[in-house]
Amino acid sequence: MLRPCFILLALCVASGAWADRITVFAAASLKTALDDAARDFEAATDHTLALNYAGSSVLARQIAFGAPADVFISANPDWMDLLESEGRIVPQSRRDLLRNRLVIVGAKGTLADTPETLLSAGRIAMALVDSVPAGVYGKAALLSLGLWEGVAPRVVQSDNVRTALALVARGEVHHGIVYATDAQAEPGIAVLYDFPQDSHPEIIYPAALIAGHGPAAVEFLEFLDGAEARETFTDYGFLLPEAG
Structure with missing residues (x-):
C-alpha cells in the first residue's frame, strides 16, 4: 500500500x-x-x-x-x-x-507654475536624496535647474518614494518630487511640473x-x-x- x-x-x-x-x-x-x-x-x-x-x-x-x-x-x-x-x-x-519620468506633485486644484514658483515656499517631500533613486534623481534635477540650494533646508526626506507621496496626499507637505507613475497611483494628487529628461539621469x-x-x-x-x-x-x- x-x-x-x-x-x-x-x-x-x-x-x-x-x-x-x-x-x-x-x-x-x-x-x-x-x-x-x-x-x-x-x-x-x-x-x-x-x-x-x-x-x-x-x-x-x-x-x-x-x-x-x-x-x-x-x-x-x-x-x-x-x-x-x-x-x-x-x-x-x-x-x-x-x-519612468520625474515630476513635482501637489494637491489637485493647485495652480501649476514654474518649478521656481512651485518650490519657493513650503516643505517638499522627497525620497532620501543620497541613496534612494527617486531622491537621487530629484536632487540631480534640482541641481541642474539651479534650485537645490534654495530648497534643501525645506526638504523632508523619506525612506522611499511612496512614503514621500503619502506625505503630500495627507497634506503634511506642500509638494513632492516623485515619479509620474506614483502620481497616477494617488487619486488626490496632481502633476504640476514635468522635469526635463536631460535634467537628471535616465530613470x-x-x-x-x-x-x-x-x-x-x-x-x-x-x-x-x-x-x-x-x-x-x-x-x-x-x-x-x-x-x-
Missing part, C-alpha cells in the same frame, strides 16, 4: 512541476502596477509570489547581506551594479525592464535573478518582460526601454 507522501509525489510529477514560492524584492514605486502583474502571473501558474517593496538602496543592502530573494527590480542601475560587482545576481539574466528599472534563485524565478522574470506584463505597466504610466 502506497503511503500518502508517495501518492502526493506521484501527483506532482504527473502535473509536470512543483508549485513554487518566488520572493521578489522590488522598488516601492512599482507597487501598484507590480501587484496587478503578480496577480496575473499567479492566476496563470501554480506559483506564489512574495513581494517585498522598499527603497532600492534598502533592498540592495539586504540582498548584499544575504537576504533570501529570487528576483530584484531596482529603480536605478547603480544598486544593481553593486550587487553584480559582489556576485549577488545572475549577470546574463539582467535586463532593463522599464523607464531605468533593471531586473535580474538573484544568485541561488529558485527554478520558477526564471519563469517570472520572463513573464515581466513579456507582452501581458508590459501592457499592465504601461497602463500605469511606465515607459518601456528604448529599442536597442
Whole structure:
C-alpha cells in the first residue's frame, strides 16, 4: 500500500512541476502596477509570489547581506551594479525592464507654475536624496535647474518614494518630487511640473535573478518582460526601454 507522501509525489510529477514560492524584492514605486502583474502571473501558474517593496538602496543592502530573494527590480542601475560587482545576481539574466519620468506633485486644484514658483515656499517631500533613486534623481534635477540650494533646508526626506507621496496626499507637505507613475497611483494628487529628461539621469528599472534563485524565478522574470506584463505597466504610466 502506497503511503500518502508517495501518492502526493506521484501527483506532482504527473502535473509536470512543483508549485513554487518566488520572493521578489522590488522598488516601492512599482507597487501598484507590480501587484496587478503578480496577480496575473499567479492566476496563470501554480506559483506564489512574495513581494517585498522598499527603497532600492534598502533592498540592495539586504540582498548584499544575504537576504533570501529570487528576483530584484531596482529603480536605478547603480544598486544593481553593486550587487553584480559582489556576485549577488545572475549577470546574463539582467535586463532593463522599464523607464519612468520625474515630476513635482501637489494637491489637485493647485495652480501649476514654474518649478521656481512651485518650490519657493513650503516643505517638499522627497525620497532620501543620497541613496534612494527617486531622491537621487530629484536632487540631480534640482541641481541642474539651479534650485537645490534654495530648497534643501525645506526638504523632508523619506525612506522611499511612496512614503514621500503619502506625505503630500495627507497634506503634511506642500509638494513632492516623485515619479509620474506614483502620481497616477494617488487619486488626490496632481502633476504640476514635468522635469526635463536631460535634467537628471535616465530613470531605468533593471531586473535580474538573484544568485541561488529558485527554478520558477526564471519563469517570472520572463513573464515581466513579456507582452501581458508590459501592457499592465504601461497602463500605469511606465515607459518601456528604448529599442536597442
